[in-house]
Amino acid sequence: xxxxxxxxxxxxxxxxxxxxxxxxxxxxxxxxxxxxxxxxxxxxxxxxxxxxxxxxxxxxxxxxxxxxxxxxxxxxxxxxxxxxxxxxxxxxxxxxxxxxxxxxxxxxxxxxxxxxxxxxxxxxxxxxxxxxxxxxxxxxxxxxxxxxxxxxxxxxxxxxxxxxxxxxxxxxxxxxxxxxxxxxxxxxxxxxxxxxxxxxxxxxxxxxxxxxxxxxxxxxxxxxxxxxxxxxxxxxxxxxxxxxxxxxxxxxxxxxxxxxxxxxxxxx
Amino acid sequence: xxxxxxxxxxxxxxxxxxxxxxxxxxxxxxxxxxxxxxxxxxxxxxxxxxxxxxxxxxxxxxxxxxxxxxxxxxxxxxxxxxxxxxxxxxxxxxxxxxxxxxxxxxxxxxxxxxxxxxxxxxxxxxxxxxxxxxxxxxxxxxxxxxxxxxxxxxxxxxxxxxxxxxxxxxxxxxxxxxxxxxxxxxxxxxxxxxxxxxxxxxxxxxxxxxxxxxxxxxxxxxxxxxxxxxxxxxxxxxxxxxxxxxxxxxxxxxxxxxxxxxxxxxxxxxxxxxxxxxxxxxxxxxxxxxxxxx
Numbered sequence: 001x002x003x004x005x006x007x008x009x010x011x012x013x014x015x016x017x018x019x020x021x022x023x024x025x026x027x028x029x030x031x032x033x034x035x036x037x038x039x040x041x042x043x044x045x046x047x048x049x050x051x052x053x054x055x056x057x058x059x060x061x062x063x064x065x066x067x068x069x070x071x072x073x074x075x076x077x078x079x080x081x082x083x084x085x086x087x088x089x090x091x092x093x094x095x096x097x098x099x100x101x102x103x104x105x106x107x108x109x110x111x112x113x114x115x116x117x118x119x120x121x122x123x124x125x126x127x128x129x130x131x132x133x134x135x136x137x138x139x140x141x142x143x144x145x146x147x148x149x150x151x152x153x154x155x156x157x158x159x160x161x162x163x164x165x166x167x168x169x170x171x172x173x174x175x176x177x178x179x180x181x182x183x184x185x186x187x188x189x190x191x192x193x194x195x196x197x198x199x200x201x202x203x204x205x206x207x208x209x210x211x212x213x214x215x216x217x218x219x220x221x222x223x224x225x226x227x228x229x230x231x232x233x234x235x236x237x238x239x240x241x242x243x244x245x246x247x248x249x250x251x252x253x254x255x256x257x258x259x260x261x262x263x264x265x266x267x268x
Numbered sequence: 269x270x271x272x273x274x275x276x277x278x279x280x281x282x283x284x285x286x287x288x289x290x291x292x293x294x295x296x297x298x299x300x301x302x303x304x305x306x307x308x309x310x311x312x313x314x315x316x317x318x319x320x321x322x323x324x325x326x327x328x329x330x331x332x333x334x335x336x337x338x339x340x341x342x343x344x345x346x347x348x349x350x351x352x353x354x355x356x357x358x359x360x361x362x363x364x365x366x367x368x369x370x371x372x373x374x375x376x377x378x379x380x381x382x383x384x385x386x387x388x389x390x391x392x393x394x395x396x397x398x399x400x401x402x403x404x405x406x407x408x409x410x411x412x413x414x415x416x417x418x419x420x421x422x423x424x425x426x427x428x429x430x431x432x433x434x435x436x437x438x439x440x441x442x443x444x445x446x447x448x449x450x451x452x453x454x455x456x457x458x459x460x461x462x463x464x465x466x467x468x469x470x471x472x473x474x475x476x477x478x479x480x481x482x483x484x485x486x487x488x489x490x491x492x493x494x495x496x497x498x499x500x501x502x503x504x505x506x507x508x509x510x511x512x513x514x515x516x517x518x519x520x521x522x523x524x525x526x527x528x529x530x531x532x533x534x535x536x537x538x539x540x541x542x543x544x545x546x547x548x549x550x551x552x553x554x555x556x557x558x559x560x561x562x
Binding site: 016 | 280281283284285287288290291292293294295297298299300301302303305306309357360361364365367369370372375376378379380381382383385386387388389390391393394395396397398400402403404405406407408438442446495498499501502505506509519520523524527528534537538541542544545548549552
């Protein structure tokens with residue numbers, strides 16, 4: 001009975017696992033095939049890899065889009081991590097009634113659907129001539145309520161004695177944060193960085209609205225544009241898809257524990 | 269001495285506030301101010317930049333707007349079908365994987381979680397490609413003689429919705445599975461031991477211990493899933509572009525179209541976005557009430 005039970009579990013899990021990874025296998029096969037073969041569902045490797053990659057970089061701006069996405073994701077990750085961790089830290093280390101209220105207000109903003117903000121945000125950036133400027137992408141991403149929440153949760157685990165000892169040694173409060181808290185919370189920062197990087201890397205709707213010239217386009221916008229045309233070249237599109245998937249998959253395998261923690265957040 | 273202490277205390281409170289300032293400022297400027305502006309905008313009518321106050325006429329316009337109702341219906345349809353299927357599957361897989369005696373748990377878990385690392389645009393395009401009329405799935409089904417002629421998975425109204433739901437389930441099940449798995453691992457093992465001593469069967473243990481213990485996490489995940497499905501945009505735009513006709517168009521896509529694809533009517537689209545906001549709030553509260561009653 002127990003054996004049958006395990007047998008069923010293994011069958012179900014194998015099937016689900018296969019379905020889960022099949023699109024990954026598919027994109028790796030397809031990147032080596034010509035568009036015509038990809039659309040026809042060719043399941044064997046071909047010889048078009050170099051052709052596809054060359055075309056993708058020469059004619060489809062995949063290289064520039066990759067660089068644009070990388071720049072934005074790095075800047076947003078660093079700035080939002082500093083700003084949000086500072087706040088999360090202060091909510092725990094310097095508690096007060098007023099701060100509790102502010103915290104609730106900040107967290108409640110997670111409920112506001114993005115659609116309810118885009119039009120005023122679009123008009124806001126248009127009025128200061130910042131559309132098609134990366135500031136329009138970076139500024140709204142810095143204050144991330146989830147990150148504030150995440151850092152607040154994790155600061156509870158930070159030993160208060162360390163802070164008191166540092167104060168006795170004459171450290172300034174900001175020094176304590178940057179020189180003691182930050183290095184000690186490396187793992188928390190890694191998880192949060194993965195979360196912030198993913199959010200920026202995959203961001204689609206707002207850049208679609210705020211960016212107007214092809215030179216500024218990020219990877220999701222470029223790939224989406226390639227696929228939306230009348231006669232899309234799937235060979236080129238697969239290069240774009242693999243390039244947008246590769247960094248996140250790599251980070252996932254290198255930092256699996258932090259990755260999972262970053263994705264599921266501080267739910268414990 | 270007392271005065272000095274008071275002073276350092278006040279100073280500390282000030283430093284604390286200074287640390288919060290930036291985050292609060294960014295969230296207020298880019299979340300709350302736009303939200304308030306959107307409400308005032310929703311009371312104005314007109315095309316482009318020529319806007320005049322017109323009371324609640326935008327909200328009245330919605331009642332007679334067929335496209336609005338279609339997009340509401342589509343979005344709710346996705347939520348009602350996709351969320352229960354996905355969460356049930358996630359719970360089932362988590363239960364399987366929570367068994368320490370099962371070999372290869374780590375590999376299964378990694379595989380099932382992997383879809384979560386793809387970008388929404390990328391996987392939507394992959395699905396569009398795999399389910400194309402002359403694509404992989406159709407060719408496979410024809411060669412296995414399941415069907416005679418290819419199915420228009422992306423071009424047929426019914427199938428397009430099915431494909432979107434399949435895609436959403438594929439992308440997000442592993443994500444929610446991890447939530448359930450970590451919640452299950454936090455349940456104290458001694459509870460099960462005690463239950464076993466009292467003669468509880470495996471199924472009873474699952475229904476009487478695991479399920480009640482998981483209630484808060486089930487609530488949390490269903491609110492999260494609901495919130496994300498009600499805001500569905502990236503996948504539908506890239507898989508079907510709302511078509512055929514409006515058969516798969518979501519509310520978020522309609523709001524976007526009204527402001528950025530058609531002649532912009534910012535006021536009307538802001539009004540619709542407020543309705544979405546209200547739906548999210550109401551459904552969250554209803555869900556909370558339902559969970560409490562049980």
